[in-house]
């Protein structure tokens with residue numbers, strides 16, 4: 001194994017499609033022409049660039065020849081690593097037939113096979129797959145599905161969606177409307193339809209000032225109040241089993257079951273966004289499995305293709321599906337579609353990824369690795385600028401605070417999370433924080449040894465960052 005921070009070929013020339021490009025040119029073009037998502041470009045262009053050329057297992061190599069561990073699974077997508085022989089072969093095999101054909105009014109063999117296999121593993125009764133190409137699109141479809149489900153039954157007044165504070169469902173308009181954020185969406189807040197929201201069950205910052213287990217999940221109370229108040233204007237409730245972008249916040253055990261019961265009692269649909277938590281990320285196949293809950297509509301994305309190609313799905317049960325049936329002239333169909341929906345190459349990758357994911361022992365292995373990870377992160381709780389350490393499966397968040405007693409966070413502009421991430425990067429681990437939360441989401445297939453090395457770098461970086469965080473703590 002190469003030393004992660006040593007260039008193995010300095011001054012590299014990089015071959016791409018038969019041509020050779022100097023690494024320095026590629027880095028310059030990245031800075032000049034590529035406008036990066038969720039990135040302040042003025043800050044980015046002043047940084048040491050990381051431009052990835054290739055991957056191998058759970059590591060990636062950049063234009064400088066530096067190898068890094070992919071510590072956030074290429075932002076929460078990667079399951080089995082990079083250049084996985086079975087996935088590579090599946091895509092090559094599909095390429096010998098067809099790369100893409102539309103799903104609008106016609107089928108595609110590999111996508112049908114994928115849907116058949118998915119139907120065997122999704123929570124019971126969720127058998128109708130509406131494919132799209134991103135998590136945000138899967139959420140848009142879920143919202144439209146919920147609203148039209150009611151409209152098709154003469155309840156056109158049910159247009160509102162109840163969401164939770166600090167949620168994240170993607171960056172399209174509908175997804176933003178149910179998860180407005182003052183930092184990221186401020187120019188659009190007046191443009192978005194106002195949707196009701198209730199506090200997410202965030203135990204470290206309990207909205208009711210209570211603590212577990214004595215609280216008896218009192219946080220379900222405000223949900224019930226909102227359901228009662230919204231009444232028949234409400235189409236659905238949308239929730240993440242573990243808030244990802246909100247800062248890795250797992251809903252406490254029993255909460256989703258309580259929410260399911262409330263949705264049934266008040267007759268509204270439950271949409272569960274498992275774009276981040278699905279496909280084994282939490283140590284179970286689905287985040288809802290921890291509570292034995294079956295949603296009415298399930299959103300899948302990210303890990304669905306093992307992190308290879310864009311694909312997502314909105315999954316519904318028969319009751320929802322049946323409400324869309326009727327004569328063509330009755331206009332009850334779901335008039336929504338994306339050009340690349342259910343792409344054949346992506347479906348082939350997804351099928352191959354599912355085979356590995358559902359192989360005997362794989363998920364048990366993830367659960368075992370998660371337990372080891374939990375033990376390794378535990379000592380961080382003693383550090384002066386670590387407020388909380390949260391984890392479910394191989395999704396972990398370390399929340400940095402400037403004061404452990406008041407639990408006050410660092411102001412956004414100080415980029416406290418990057419104080420840790422930059423140190424991890426220098427030691428050969430790529431991670432990407434969100435605000436004050438240092439996020440660690442390695443590929444599920446990382447071996448125990450690889451996880452051990454990644455965790456050692458991560459915890460070392462958090463410890464090493466304490467002094468710099470102390471300097472920041474006075475400043476906001």
Ligand SMILES: *Cc1c(COP(=O)(O)O)cnc(C)c1O
Nearest residue numbers: 134135136168169170244275276
């Ligand atoms: C990433 C994410 C999305 C959006 O998925 P994209 O593929 O980035 O559009 C939606 N919901 C959750 C919970 C996510 O983590």
